[in-house]
Amino acid sequence: MNGGQIGNVDLVKQLNGAAVYRLIDQQGPISRIQIADVSQLAPASVTKITRQLLEKGLIKEVAQQASTGGRRAISLTTEVQPFHSIAVRLGRDYIQISLYDLGAKELATVSHELVYKNQNELVTGLLGHLKDFIQANEPIIQQLIAIGIVLPGLVNPETGVVEYMPNTDIDKLALSDIITEEFKLACFVGNDVRGMALAEHYFGESQDCQDSILVSVHRGTGAGIIVNGQVFLGHNRNVGEIGHIQIDPLGEQCQCGNFGCLETVAANPAIVAHVKKLMAQGYDSSLNTLDDVTITDVCQHAVNGDELSKQSLVRVGNQLGKAIAMTINLFNPQKVIIAGDITIAQDIVFPAIRRNVENQSLTTFHTGLPIVASTIDSQPTMGAFSMIKRAMLNGVLLQKLLEE
Ligand SMILES: [Zn+2]
Numbered sequence: 001m002n003g004g005q006i007g008n009v010d011l012v013k014q015l016n017g018a019a020v021y022r023l024i025d026q027q028g029p030i031s032r033i034q035i036a037d038v039s040q041l042a043p044a045s046v047t048k049i050t051r052q053l054l055e056k057g058l059i060k061e062v063a064q065q066a067s068t069g070g071r072r073a074i075s076l077t078t079e080v081q082p083f084h085s086i087a088v089r090l091g092r093d094y095i096q097i098s099l100y101d102l103g104a105k106e107l108a109t110v111s112h113e114l115v116y117k118n119q120n121e122l123v124t125g126l127l128g129h130l131k132d133f134i135q136a137n138e139p140i141i142q143q144l145i146a147i148g149i150v151l152p153g154l155v156n157p158e159t160g161v162v163e164y165m166p167n168t169d170i171d172k173l174a175l176s177d178i179i180t181e182e183f184k185l186a187c188f189v190g191n192d193v194r195g196m197a198l199a200e201h202y203f204g205e206s207q208d209c210q211d212s213i214l215v216s217v218h219r220g221t222g223a224g225i226i227v228n229g230q231v232f233l234g235h236n237r238n239v240g241e242i243g244h245i246q247i248d249p250l251g252e253q254c255q256c257g258n259f260g261c262l263e264t265v266a267a268n269p270a271i272v273a274h275v276k277k278l279m280a281q282g283y284d285s286s287l288n289t290l291d292d293v294t295i296t297d298v299c300q301h302a303v304n305g306d307e308l309s310k311q312s313l314v315r316v317g318n319q320l321g322k323a324i325a326m327t328i329n330l331f332n333p334q335k336v337i338i339a340g341d342i343t344i345a346q347d348i349v350f351p352a353i354r355r356n357v358e359n360q361s362l363t364t365f366h367t368g369l370p371i372v373a374s375t376i377d378s379q380p381t382m383g384a385f386s387m388i389k390r391a392m393l394n395g396v397l398l399q400k401l402l403e404e
Pocket of ligand 1: 243244254255256257258261263
């Protein structure tokens with residue numbers, strides 16, 4: 001993603017190449033004539049681009065019976081297996097690394113604790129784990145084309161510079177350049193929740209729609225908004241801070257400094273803290289038998305009928321629903337996806353969300369609006385892989401591969 005300005009001719013080349021590759025990826029098997037037809041590119045351009053893609057092995061020809069019978073038409077599909085990439089999810093105290101092929105098949109994955117207090121420790125830890133991972137998987141790695149990284153923080157998606165991370169001092173960390181320098185590979189960096197929203201759009205629950213919202217409830221609470229098939233980014237690329245919508249002016253203080261943010265109620269640590277507080281006050285609960293209570297315990301006990309756990313999760317659903325109603329009024333999505341451990345108890349949480357959405361958003365916006373649980377949340381590196389997928393589809397990475 002580094003490299004700055006590119007000339008007009010190169011940009012046109014990149015966009016045309018991307019248009020052809022996208023059609024083959026999304027509508028393949030597809031013939032050259034159909035590609036020219038849909039893309040509005042001259043047949044000669046389509047022939048030239050597909051020849052380049054074939055030479056690099058990124059697409060292949062398949063014979064397809066023409067629907068009218070008679071002569072067999074040659075169609076094109078993408079070739080995904082030989083092209084590998086590494087996807088990294090950097091958490092606040094852990095790192096997860098996976099190897100994917102271009103068809104989003106996960107070939108290997110590891111998870112390690114990674115505690116870093118500053119930028120240097122972060123970079124050192126990340127490079128060390130990446131080297132170990134590549135070495136350990138050398139026997140199965142084929143053509144390595146890129147590294148994708150998502151992290152909790154603010155990233156400039158064009159330059160791959162990390163501008164802010166919670167709880168870590170960051171000073172314009174040029175992460176993409178550092179990785180490219182070290183591994184001689186293209187690197188794409190993005191925000192973790194926004195990456196997950198894009199992953200849902202490419203591979204998960206929102207594949208069937210152009211406009212969707214992913215609400216992620218983990219250690220923090222965030223949202224990723226997909227508009228017209230793209231991650232919606234504000235002028236400072238910081239959109240979707242649903243966790244800092246104030247839902248209770250007299251609530252607990254948030255780490256952002258304000259009071260009563262959604263995150264102070266509807267994030268895993270806040271949920272567990274609330275349950276523990278009620279237990280300490282003497283409320284009866286089947287959780288009393290446990291030494292330490294986790295979010296999974298709360299959800300499972302709620303599902304098994306524990307009233308205290310149930311009521312706590314309904315409260316979370318109510319507050320989430322209020323904040324989600326605001327985003328529905330603003331963006332009118334076709335689908336809302338909820339990711340996080342609370343989806344274990346979706347039969348308890350989702351009706352509360354829906355009730356509030358129905359009370360507080362426009363009827364035409366919420367009628368028939370699906371609110372569903374994420375199905376790829378269990379594969380947390382998918383968000384990082386979607387950075388690579390996007391770079392193929394928009395031509396940035398594709399053009400690099402064609403020019404190698
Ligand atoms: Zn806040």
